[in-house]
Amino acid sequence: MNVKQNTIALSLFTTLLSSKTYHAFQPAISQSLFASTSSSLFIAETIRNHDRLFMSSADEQSLPSRSFSTKSQDDGFILEQFEFEANLNDHDFDTNENTNVRQGKVVGPRHVLVYDTSLRDGTQGESVSVSCDDKLKIAARLSTFDVDYIEAGWPGSNPKDAEFFSRAKTELTSDTRSKLVAFGSTRRKRVKARDDPQIQALVDSEAPTICMVAKAHKWQVTDIIRATPEENLDMISDSVSYLVSLGKTVFVDLEHFFDGCKFDEDYTLSCCEAAVNAGASGLVLCDTNGGTMPWEVGTITSQVVEKFNVTVGIHAHNDCGMAVANSIMAAQSGAGLIQGTINGIGERTGNADLCSIIPSLALHVDSKMTCNHSLKNITSLSRFVDETMNRKPNSAAPFVGSSAFAHKGGLHVAAMERSPMSYQHVQPELVGNEKRVLISELSGRQNIMGKIKNLGSFDDMTDDLVSERAVGILNRVKKLESIGYTFEGAEASVDIMILHATKGYCPPFTVLDYSTQVFDSKLDPAFRTLLVDSDTRDDTNGRFGATARATVQVRTMDYDHTDSDMIHTDRLEVSDGEGPVDALAGALKRALVPVHPIVNGIELIDYKVRILDPESATAAATRVMIEFRDNESEKTWTTVSVDRNVISASLNALVDGFEYALIDHAAECELGDDFFP
DSSP, X not given: OOHHHHHHHHXXXXXXXXSTTTGGGHHXXXXXXXXXXXXXXXXXXXXXXXXXXXXXXXXXXXXXXXXXXXXXXXXXXXXXXXXXXXXGGTOOOOHHHXXXXXXXXOOTTTBOEEEEOTTTTGGGSTTOOOOHHHHHHHHHHHHHHTOSEEEEEOTTTOHHHHHHHHHHHHHSOHHHHTTEEEEEEOOOXXXXXXXXXXXXXXXXXXXXXEEEEEEOOHHIIIIISOOOHHHHHHHHHHHXXXXXXXXXXXXXXXETHHHHHHHOHHHHHHHHHHHHHTTOSEEEEEETTSOOOHHHHHHHHHHHXXXXXXXXXXXXXXXXSOHHHHHHHHHHTXXXXXXXXXXXXXXXXXXOBXXXXXXXXXXXXXXXXXXXXXXXXXXXXXXXXXXXXXXXXXXXXXXXXXXXXXXXXXXXXXXXXXXXXXXOSSOGGGGTOOOEEOOSTTOOHHHHHHHHHHTOXXXXXXXHHHHHHHHXXXXXXXXXXXXXXXXXXXXXXXXXXXXXXXXTOOOSEEEEEEEEEEEOSOOOGGGOOTTSOGGGOOSSSOOSSOEEEEEEEEEEEEEETTTTEXXXXXXXXXXXXXXXXXXXXXXXXXXXXXTOGGGGGEEEEEEEXXXXXXXXXXXXXXXXXXXXXXXXXXXXXXXXXXXXXXXXXXXXXXXXXXXXXXXXXXXGGGSOTTOOO
């Protein structure tokens, strides 16, 4: 059967499954459908999934993988599911099993090889650029995470990738080098593979595995690269056989495979045959334009898996938002290798996101992957790659985003107090993430109560007292949000608000007063440029741009080591800066460091200002959000403040940020709220 016939057959088959007469005629139906071997794998799996709905409990228990009964049950089945997933942390995954299957045909979804192409295809994304040093760091981190293959670049296309493979020989461990893949293309027309410089660059890279792209769409062959169909087959065969003869493992990326299969199935499959006959270890089916639907991927992939005795892979692009779904559908249909990138980076709308695929396969499909034991590190890996590539993390990313397990609605939070499973599909700890309770005007009392309990230092509070405090704080949140505050992205400010409302808490410092000065001697716009390096400023002949000076008086607490009592000290500090906020931050740090040296490691990494009522012109209210980072723990947090004076709003956000940093380090925070005179 061809692709169109398969699609029609599956459509009729799906309709039939929903009918009441299916079970009466199941044997005859199965025999008739399986007469077409090209779609038998996909249909067989569909029948098995359908039959689970009608199995007895005894039959259900005999299934090799977990199954879920549709019978009415209590909450115990949810706990069982989460206990199973929690055991993944302690389970001794047989990583050697996946290493062994790499030598032969790997069939999903039971076994899946993870192939990362962040350092090659991922860098084709807009605004994605990494140095050779950064590529080496990311490759080492991917190897530690235990992906099976790391496609590190195209050595024949640019000097940076050539440099990477050269330095990798001495700067990466042998284990990491064993996972490296060099990417290239089939030889050029009318040139033998052994004489093609691009092919020779692949050999010189000394990567043990080569992945080469080949045209698998007849129209692309004749109209784009202007070769004859037969010549393209020769290019595939000659390139693969030459590299295999040198002892290389060769995967063939069949470009435009799915579109090509729908255009001329016979020719596309002949490209597969040419690669396999030449010794390729794997066929990677590429949805290059990203327009193939999951059911098409499933049907076509199952045909290729059945027809060829090599590992079949999937390379999906996200132009229709289907890259992750298509990748998992391919694995379910027998694909044993999945190509993707960390955080889904890649050209146009991106590639398949391994940070979604790997946890989905591990936690929901029970696939055996070499990196299963590293699942709890996937959030850290995601953020490391973003940080190294100087990208802002996607807070809404599944599994690894900061909002992936964030809960805002009061009803949701109330339910999760009874069971964390009520609004989460997995435990966040399994992927190295954490649950967050968001605070906003839409929050309920339960949100605040959860935040109070999560602070941990006030466990002795009764439930009635916690509830009373929660109502007061919630009312304050709603009032502040009505004038422009937003606490969803500024949880540190919420924690500070809760602590200040808790008897027994005392802030580690208090700002008594402050002042700022801004002075400038070059008001001509021609001289006012942000591009001037501060080192080139000439203080004798005037300054380029604005300069500011801030004075801050702070009262801090410290131990009197002679009698172990707490004493307070007033400090007055002055600092210059590139603007009033920069100067204030400098002066505040100077005042705190003598008593709280940890402040030295606190860095301001983002500063955002928004005008809330522009119709008020220069008297408008201003919202300031500041993001901080502890360079030692790499923890980040955000604070918010609103004021018609942007300097005051900034200082309040700075104070909250530094106070939050000291909560866990300043013992005096729990002295009592009557300490300061």
